[in-house]
Amino acid sequence: MNDTRIAGLVKARKNYAAITALDGIDLDIHRGEILALLGPNGAGKSTSIALLLGLHRPDSGNATLFDRDPQDIEARRRIGVMLQSANLPATLKVGELLRLTASYYPEPRPIAECAELAGIADLLGRRYGALSGGQxxxxxxxxxxxxxxxxxxxxxxxxxxxxxxxxxxWAAIRRLVSEGCAVVLTTHYLEEAEALADRVCVIAKGRVVSEGSVDALRAHVSLRRIRCITCVKIETLQAWPEVVSVETKQDRTIIATAQAETVVKRLLDADPSLSELEVQRAGLAEAFQEITRETEDVREAA
Structure with a gap:
């Protein structure tokens, strides 16, 4: 993958007064992939992006975009940015905003194509300030x-x-990636990262604490979820030594266990009428919680 690296941070450190925002972080961005940056508030995600965008400088280490300084105009012309908030002229029409933005680039995407990808073709004649938050x-x-x-x-x-x-x-993002675009995604919707990301980087206290595919991070958690319809009482299931927790949702019983095969066998023996049986691995949300919890435990022990 090294030949596809087009941006990143190398041993980047950044302090704000007495607060260490980044503590020697390494981060690679590769062409044609979606990288999700996850972490609790204050973990260093926004600072990492600010360094890559050239909005701030690292106190030590390096930030590069296409082997250039992130503030280099040639590098900046090759990026697109959608921040959490945007102060755009409320009185301009959507089509006017798109034409103005496209004029800053040497080879812009056609306005109609941008509108089609973003699903805003019917909004081009409307003033930006009159749109809903989602629009x-x-x-x-x-x-x-x-x-x-x-x-x-x-x-x-x-x-x-x-x-x-x-x-x-999501569909538009996947299309852009299929064209070779790299996407750096920060989101609090973990199901969004799970649906989109090729690679997930978990940041805590200014450091990368885990990195890999969604499946690799999910494998970090040994628990499995068994979903089924059973006549076995919850109190009985809770007494089984292999069971971590039991809950019911509608008519389904949901069992958390690190020994799924053993529990499934016991269920089949205890309930011949067992139905709708599913065994699921932990989701990204559970893996994220486990990784960040372990990181806190290690730091407290130190």
Whole structure:
């Protein structure tokens, strides 16, 4: 993958007064992949992106975009950015905003294509300030890709969007990646990272504490979820030594266990009428919680 690296941080450190925001972080961004940055508030995600965008300088270490300084205009012309908030002229029409943004780039994406990808073709004649929060986010996404970027930075991109709009944006992101664009995604919606990311980087206290594919991070958690319809009482299941927890949702019983095969066998023996049996690995949310919890435990022990 080294030949596809197009940006990143190397041993980057950044302090704000007495606060260490980044503590020697290494981060690689590769062409044609979606990298999700996850971490609790204050972990260093925003600072990492700020260094990559050239908005701040590292106190030590390096930040590069296409082997250039992130403040180099040639590097900046190759990126697109959708931040968590945007102060755009409320009186301009959406089409005017897109044309203005496209004019800053040497080879912009056609306005109609931007609008189609972002799902805003019906909004081009409307004033930006008159749009709903979700519609404004879709416009911001269109603006971010107007310059045909090689790297797209998306900070909480689907905030305020309904389910349909979120799914449409996910499809647009996948299309851009298929064209070779790299995407750096920060999100509090862990199901979003799970659905999109090729690679996940978990940051805590300014350091990378875990990195890998979604499956690799999920494998970090040994627990499995067994979902089924059973007549075995909850009190009986809770007494089984292999069972960590039991809950019911609607007509389903959900059992958490690190020994799924053993529990399934016991269920089949105890309930011949057992039905709707599913065994699921831990989700990314559980893996994230486990990784950050372990990191806190190690730091407290130190």
């Amino acid at each position: 404004q986010r879709r416009v911001q996404f269109a603006l971010a890709m107007a310059g045909r970027p090689d790297i797209l930075f998306l900070d909480e991109p689907t905030v305020s969007m309904d389910i349909d709009a979120r799914q449409s944006l």
